[in-house]
Amino acid sequence: MEFSTVQQGLIQAPLDRKIFVSGPAGAGKTTAGVGRLQWLLANRVPAQSILVLTPQRTLAFPYDTARHMPQLRPGGTVNLATIGALARRMADLFWPLAAEEAGFTHPDTRPIFLTLETAQYFMARIVGPLVEEQGYFESIAIDRNRLYSQIIDNLNKAAVVGFAITDIAPRLKSAWVGEKAQLRIYDEAQDCAIRFRHYCLEHNLLDFSLQLEIFVKHLWTEPLCRNYLLEQYPNLIVDNLEEDTPVAHEILQDWLPHTTSALLIYDEGGGHRSFLGADPVSAATLASLCDERLHFSASFVVTEPINALAKALEKAISPQKATEGQGREKAAVTQGSSLRSALHYDLHRFHPEMLDWAADTIAELVHHKGVPPAEIAVLSPFLSDALRFAMSNRLEQRDIAVRSQRPSRALREEPAAQALLTLAALAHPEWGSCPSRHDVATTLTCVIEALDLVRAQLLTDILYRTKGSCPRLEPFAGLKTEVQQRITYLLGGRYEALRLWLEHYNEAPSTELDHCLSRLFGEILSQPGYRFHQDYHAARVAANLIESVQKFRWIAGALPGEKPPAQEYVELVRDGVMAAQYIRDWEADQADAVLLAPAFTFLMSNRPVEVQFWLNVGSAGWWERLYQPLTHPHVLSRHWQAGRLWLDSDEVAARQETLDRLTQGLLRRCRHALYLGLSELGEDGYEQQGALLMAIQRVLRENHGT
Amino acid sequence: MIRNNTTQLAPNFQFSQSSLQDYVECKRRFQLRYIERVAWPAVQAQPILEHEARLANGQAFHRLVQQQLLGIPETRLTPVDDDLRRWWQAYLETRPADIEGRRYIEIALAATIADQRLVAQYDLVVITPQSAQIFDWKTSTHPEKPETTRRLFERMQTRVYRYLLVRAGADLNDGQSIAPEQVTMTYWFAETPEEPVHFAYNADQFAADERVLTSLITEIQMQELNSPWELTTQERTCAFCPYRSLCERGVEAGETQAGDEVEIELSTPGILDLDLDQIAEIPF
Ligand code: SF4
Numbered sequence: 001m002e003f004s005t006v007q008q009g010l011i012q013a014p015l016d017r018k019i020f021v022s023g024p025a026g027a028g029k030t031t032a033g034v035g036r037l038q039w040l041l042a043n044r045v046p047a048q049s050i051l052v053l054t055p056q057r058t059l060a061f062p063y064d065t066a067r068h069m070p071q072l073r074p075g076g077t078v079n080l081a082t083i084g085a086l087a088r089r090m091a092d093l094f095w096p097l098a099a100e101e102a103g104f105t106h107p108d109t110r111p112i113f114l115t116l117e118t119a120q121y122f123m124a125r126i127v128g129p130l131v132e133e134q135g136y137f138e139s140i141a142i143d144r145n146r147l148y149s150q151i152i153d154n155l156n157k158a159a160v161v162g163f164a165i166t167d168i169a170p171r172l173k174s175a176w177v178g179e180k181a182q183l184r185i186y187d188e189a190q191d192c193a194i195r196f197r198h199y200c201l202e203h204n205l206l207d208f209s210l211q212l213e214i215f216v217k218h219l220w221t222e223p224l225c226r227n228y229l230l231e232q233y234p235n236l237i238v239d240n241l242e243e244d245t246p247v248a249h250e251i252l253q254d255w256l257p258h259t260t261s262a263l264l265i266y267d268e269g270g271g272h273r274s275f276l277g278a279d280p281v282s283a284a285t286l287a288s289l290c291d292e293r294l295h296f297s298a299s300f301v302v303t304e305p306i307n308a309l310a311k312a313l314e315k316a317i318s319p320q321k322a323t324e325g326q327g328r329e330k331a332a333v334t335q336g337s338s339l340r341s342a343l344h345y346d347l348h349r350f351h352p353e354m355l356d357w358a359a360d361t362i363a364e365l366v367h368h369k370g371v372p373p374a375e376i377a378v379l380s381p382f383l384s385d386a387l388r389f390a391m392s393n394r395l396e397q398r399d400i401a402v403r404s405q406r407p408s409r410a411l412r413e414e415p416a417a418q419a420l421l422t423l424a425a426l427a428h429p430e431w432g433s434c435p436s437r438h439d440v441a442t443t444l445t446c447v448i449e450a451l452d453l454v455r456a457q458l459l460t461d462i463l464y465r466t467k468g469s470c471p472r473l474e475p476f477a478g479l480k481t482e483v484q485q486r487i488t489y490l491l492g493g494r495y496e497a498l499r500l501w502l503e504h505y506n507e508a509p510s511t512e513l514d515h516c517l518s519r520l521f522g523e524i525l526s527q528p529g530y531r532f533h534q535d536y537h538a539a540r541v542a543a544n545l546i547e548s549v550q551k552f553r554w555i556a557g558a559l560p561g562e563k564p565p566a567q568e569y570v571e572l573v574r575d576g577v578m579a580a581q582y583i584r585d586w587e588a589d590q591a592d593a594v595l596l597a598p599a600f601t602f603l604m605s606n607r608p609v610e611v612q613f614w615l616n617v618g619s620a621g622w623w624e625r626l627y628q629p630l631t632h633p634h635v636l637s638r639h640w641q642a643g644r645l646w647l648d649s650d651e652v653a654a655r656q657e658t659l660d661r662l663t664q665g666l667l668r669r670c671r672h673a674l675y676l677g678l679s680e681l682g683e684d685g686y687e688q689q690g691a692l693l694m695a696i697q698r699v700l701r702e703n704h705g706t
Numbered sequence: 707m708i709r710n711n712t713t714q715l716a717p718n719f720q721f722s723q724s725s726l727q728d729y730v731e732c733k734r735r736f737q738l739r740y741i742e743r744v745a746w747p748a749v750q751a752q753p754i755l756e757h758e759a760r761l762a763n764g765q766a767f768h769r770l771v772q773q774q775l776l777g778i779p780e781t782r783l784t785p786v787d788d789d790l791r792r793w794w795q796a797y798l799e800t801r802p803a804d805i806e807g808r809r810y811i812e813i814a815l816a817a818t819i820a821d822q823r824l825v826a827q828y829d830l831v832v833i834t835p836q837s838a839q840i841f842d843w844k845t846s847t848h849p850e851k852p853e854t855t856r857r858l859f860e861r862m863q864t865r866v867y868r869y870l871l872v873r874a875g876a877d878l879n880d881g882q883s884i885a886p887e888q889v890t891m892t893y894w895f896a897e898t899p900e901e902p903v904h905f906a907y908n909a910d911q912f913a914a915d916e917r918v919l920t921s922l923i924t925e926i927q928m929q930e931l932n933s934p935w936e937l938t939t940q941e942r943t944c945a946f947c948p949y950r951s952l953c954e955r956g957v958e959a960g961e962t963q964a965g966d967e968v969e970i971e972l973s974t975p976g977i978l979d980l981d982l983d984q985i986a987e988i989p990f
Binding site: 044046047048061064065068069070071072074075076077092093094096097108109110224228510511512515517518519521522523526527528533536539540542543544546547 | 744773818878
């Protein structure tokens, strides 16, 4: 690979140098970071002494590829981690040294690490009764799971920003200017957070916030653990420093003086994860601990028209910011005449028309202009199921491969998972949970090869019984001959084998739901004659579901509730608590295909493309924050001044900042062209007039005719 | 020369003893697991609960040893499960790794062979001026000797671990290369702590291992991309393979017994490696 002179300078710097490099996205910083890693390895720095830290896994992919290159010399292996992963691993290994001091009731027993899902589950156990019996949160209309996740978010914020969990409500209340009733909500959120923490300490449960706190407060100061890390990793490479949290930066501040070499990479204009506690300000302070500071300014990605477009859009979104950088701006404006060559759009009345236009345009680019599908990203603020389906369908009809990335997807939305859980209910009549006829018919269609919905409904109508609250499938032989013939004996045989399996299973059921599902999958559903036999996607969904059930059993099973864990799990999936996010899905998706993703997810994969499509440009989602009545990312950040009120003007400024950062971040990762999907009516059928649309209109007006 | 329609491994793919063992046992299994990355959640072995407990206890034992080697006082290491307590007691009584030398706990080594990375994750390597000793903790029950020794010797683990320590171990030895004759590998069985199995190493074995590994990895890269690879002729293997329904090689998982031929792979994660959580990434 060819490197620029500044990149070469960084890569080949002396092996004991600590370097802080900053610059905008696309300036070649990560490429140089990977080059530096290879240089260290080539110059006999032991691979096992190098730790690459990134704020999230997707950002480590270039390093992951580099550390497996065949050109590398023989030796140890480079480790990759996030601060969260480091905290968890250290808490796991050095638990006996921290448990008592951290206040756990049973320091001699092993800790139980919670996933986000299982943390929500335990939160539900604690908060549910308070909501139902004591009227907690009664003045706000919000989905239960979002309630739980915001309380968890508050705990996480306390851990990553570094304040006591008892400070959650005082901080939120001191910034509040609206209705007094909200103050009570904050107190209740505070109470729930404290109760949850006590529960965790009593039962050795470690959610993300507690893992981090144990690491920061008890292990990083414990000589055995601290020396282990300092000696093991004298060479650090930290990428996307600006997307990490103040507590991560403090650890690094303490670590850097002990390192032999360090490379800190800072993306200007980043901080996209600020709603998760990312703090570009505290990140920037680490520069003073380095021997050398470099600035990469030239972009390797962005062409002049895209650059001009980015400048014009910045001016339209944040005029004051654009004025501050007027010197630079002037040059950009004179080149602004070219921005129209990079910007393409077409206005439609209805949303589906806009999607048709986007799909046609992509087809034209791929089939006639030679743009590789992997070089096209279709982005929107959110990626609903409907949008994903509509767009994927259109692209597939035009013979274009498509892959979608979303951070999470509830299992209940996957037909294969629904089918498995419906069959689990039929296998466990003692649960007293009777799936609907519709669910049973859909399940039969989903699992029996060649069975259509009409015949599945016929089977269900006649053979599915719910006696009392006991579901049961009757034998195929009980059907009249003409109905049997209509169904066909082949399909009837498959139905019957499935029915018999469920019946036999029920005579000696597995004690565990995941075992039941594994057997059902292996012994029936993936055998010839059933749809999972050929369907790798369904098998992967089944694998995710089974893994999720197993983890749930290990964790929740250790502290039994009122119902058996299996039944509880099924109900949690039904309620959408179990989302089951698996990186495996992301990895499996690396094909040469058009990417369909939420804008934020695309940013966090940090991979530029030739062409971007922004859909739903008029949507308010580009600019509005999620409704979060129990928390507040800005007020709970380290830079919020205690006692200051959060005013409308702060809200507007924050939104403006977010939109500016997001659009600049996207354009920095776009090489040649931006296509805007504009429709007067949005996905929901309403008129759209979001801030991004208005900013784009200003850009177009100001550059009209140029 | 690799043909165009032959296998393309993912850029971050690396061979390991377990993937090579898979290939040796069944080419199709390798293809499904590592090339096509097919998740197939069927039961691997029965009785399921016992199988699961064995894996969990095995991992817990590895962690205990790791904690002890890292210097956590033994008085603070308190296994709760019966099996685990028994193994731990056996470990403390025999102290198999109680030798002077530089210790590398849960270390990974890698080298390129036939243009691909091959990696090994060691439980413990102890380097002294004269020797380089590999220790591997086994919590499975094992059949009587000499069957054990022969089987272990033939496993890819024995080949890969010793080979890679010679090829890639210099970084553990102040940059000095390690000669094959310095290497020994010890399998220590928690169930039979007095009967560890030791394998020495020499230059001829090293050369033979290099030949075998090169030819295996080359052969894998030469496999046809778009057609199913050869299914094992040892159909008994399929009873313990989760892909049995996909291959139409049976319905129910096989029953494991003490001393069974089929060895269950126990993978212990590295210190940090690839354990990058996403826990705080979900927007609320
Ligand atoms: S079931 Fe048998 S043939 Fe198929 S992958 Fe497994 S071991 Fe190979």
